[in-house]
Amino acid sequence: MLLRDVDLLISTGVEPDYRITRADDADPDLRGAHLYWQQRIAAAPIVDTAAACGAWLAAHVDPEHQQAVAEDWLVEFAGITHETYDVIQTPQEITTATTRLLTQHAHAALGFAAAYHGMKLRHHCRWGTLDQYLTSSPLVTAAGAVHIPLYGSLGVAAAFGSDTTPSDRALVVFIAAWRDRGRSRHRADICLASLRTAMPFDGQAETLYACAAEAVADHPGDHRLLYLLAIGQRRVRDFTGALATIDRALQHAVDDERLIFRNRYLTYREQIDAASRLATLTTHDEPPPTTQDLPRWVEHPAVLTIPACLALLAGVTFALIAARTATISGTFGMRRDILLLLGTGLLTTAIATVTGLEILGRRWRHTPG
Numbered sequence: 526m527l528l529r530d531v532d533l534l535i536s537t538g539v540e541p542d543y544r545i546t547r548a549d550d551a552d553p554d555l556r557g558a559h560l561y562w563q564q565r566i567a568a569a570p571i572v573d574t575a576a577a578c579g580a581w582l583a584a585h586v587d588p589e590h591q592q593a594v595a596e597d598w599l600v601e602f603a604g605i606t607h608e609t610y611d612v613i614q615t616p617q618e619i620t621t622a623t624t625r626l627l628t629q630h631a632h633a634a635l636g637f638a639a640a641y642h643g644m645k646l647r648h649h650c651r652w653g654t655l656d657q658y659l660t661s662s663p664l665v666t667a668a669g670a671v672h673i674p675l676y677g678s679l680g681v682a683a684a685f686g687s688d689t690t691p692s693d694r695a696l697v698v699f700i701a702a703w704r705d706r707g708r709s710r711h712r713a714d715i716c717l718a719s720l721r722t723a724m725p726f727d728g729q730a731e732t733l734y735a736c737a738a739e740a741v742a743d744h745p746g747d748h749r750l751l752y753l754l755a756i757g758q759r760r761v762r763d764f765t766g767a768l769a770t771i772d773r774a775l776q777h778a779v780d781d782e783r784l785i786f787r788n789r790y791l792t793y794r795e796q797i798d799a800a801s802r803l804a805t806l807t808t809h810d811e812p813p814p815t816t817q818d819l820p821r822w823v824e825h826p827a828v829l830t831i832p833a834c835l836a837l838l839a840g841v842t843f844a845l846i847a848a849r850t851a852t853i854s855g856t857f858g859m860r861r862d863i864l865l866l867l868g869t870g871l872l873t874t875a876i877a878t879v880t881g882l883e884i885l886g887r888r889w890r891h892t893p894g
Contacts, residue, residue: 531561535568545586548593555594558585563602570606570645571614572622572638572664576630578602579637595637595674596711603644610645616658623664636672639664643679647715652686659683677702678715685723692726703736710747713740717753730760741770748777752790755797764801771797 534541541561543554550556562578578598586594614622619642626635642664646655659665659680670676681702684695702708702716717740720733734757740750751774758767771794778786 531557531564534561535564540581541585543585545590545594547587548590548597559598562598563605566602566606566641569613570602570609572619572642573626575602575641576626576634576638578641579634580630582637583631583633591633592674592707592709595640596709599637599640599644599674600711603641604648607645607648610642610649610651616662620663623667626664627667632668632672635664635668636674639668640674640676640679643673644675647679647682650686652683653688655679656683656687656690675712675715677705678712678719681716682719685719692724695723696726696732699732710740710744710750713744714747714749714753717750721753721756730757733757734761734763746777748774748786748790751777752786752793755793759797759800762804764797764804767797768794768801 541554541558543558545552545555545558548555558581562581566574566578579595582591582595582598623635626638630638639662643655643658646658659676665673681695681699684690684698687695699716699720702712705712713736717733717737720729720736723729733753737750737754737757741747741754744750751770755767755770755774758764758770771790775787775790775794778790
């Protein structure tokens with residue numbers, strides 16, 4: 526279906542009459558229907574349009590493919606219209622629309638509309654609003670959680686994003702959603718992304734790594750899940766594995782038309798490489814020097830007597846000079862100044878000698894081999 530055909534259908538108020546028998550983007554009927562509803566929702570990003578889309582999916586897509594198609598469309602449609610979450614249709618208007626939709630649509634259509642608005646809140650990071658919406662919205666209540674695609678994953682996003690939900694409670698919500706038998710790649714993506722951006726807590730990195738590895742095993746070609754696995758590997762300091770995984774993500778992202786993913790993965794690859802190099806340098810840092818690090822000639826007994834000899838020499842010299850100075854005619858102040866000058870010279874000589882020994886020792890420690 527061409528864009529002009531879509532415009533014609535929309536202008537005449539006619540919906541495409543296709544039967545979708547497979548969830549394959551290569552299917553021309555599915556692509557045509559996708560383009561039609563993309564244009565419809567972009568023109569009117571409200572729950573009424575989303576409910577109409579959900580009703581069409583229920584009527585025209587085979588039951589075994591409805592979840593996959595619905596989730597694909599929800600993620601995309603909510604992403605391109607998320608900035609309209611409370612501009613085009615306020616919460617009060619959604620409540621009013623719910624009363625009207627109840628007389629027009631079944632639970633499946635209401636569920637799609639509820640998930641669409643919830644996904645817009647998630648894209649806009651309105652965690653407190655999302656949490657309240659999932660628990661008390663008339664639209665969510667009317668649809669029923671079982672009929673709302675991605676409902677459990679949205680609950681995970683709200684729990685980890687909320688400032689009032691403790692991490693241990695959010696983790697319980699995550700585990701419950703993760704163990705759901707109907708976990709799809711989109712559900713896994715939302716759950717893992719929410720875990721990744723949550724406030725730090727004990728075991729977060731290990732949980733992200735383990736669950737992302739499980740998701741990649743289920744969907745090995747999904748570059749988003751590979752990216753999340755690379756993040757988990759980096760956080761547990763498996764830099765070699767993280768580099769290999771992000772390279773796989775880059776390979777699979779080639780087929781994606783949105784270059785934003787490739788650019789993000791390339792940037793993250795540089796971050797992994799930098800972290801790996803820093804970890805290597807830290808590992809090979811020299812420990813604080815000990816007596817075992819000193820050169821053998823420093824440990825020799827003859828060398829260790831140098832400070833004692835210097836002290837003895839200074840004392841004898843100082844005594845001789847003092848005796849000689851006592852016979853020199855002049856004032857007491859003059860004799861005192863001579864003694865101080867000579868004493869300072871001897872002290873400087875001793876300090877210079879000890880400093881020289883220390884410099885030689887340092888040069889020896891940093892000599893290769």
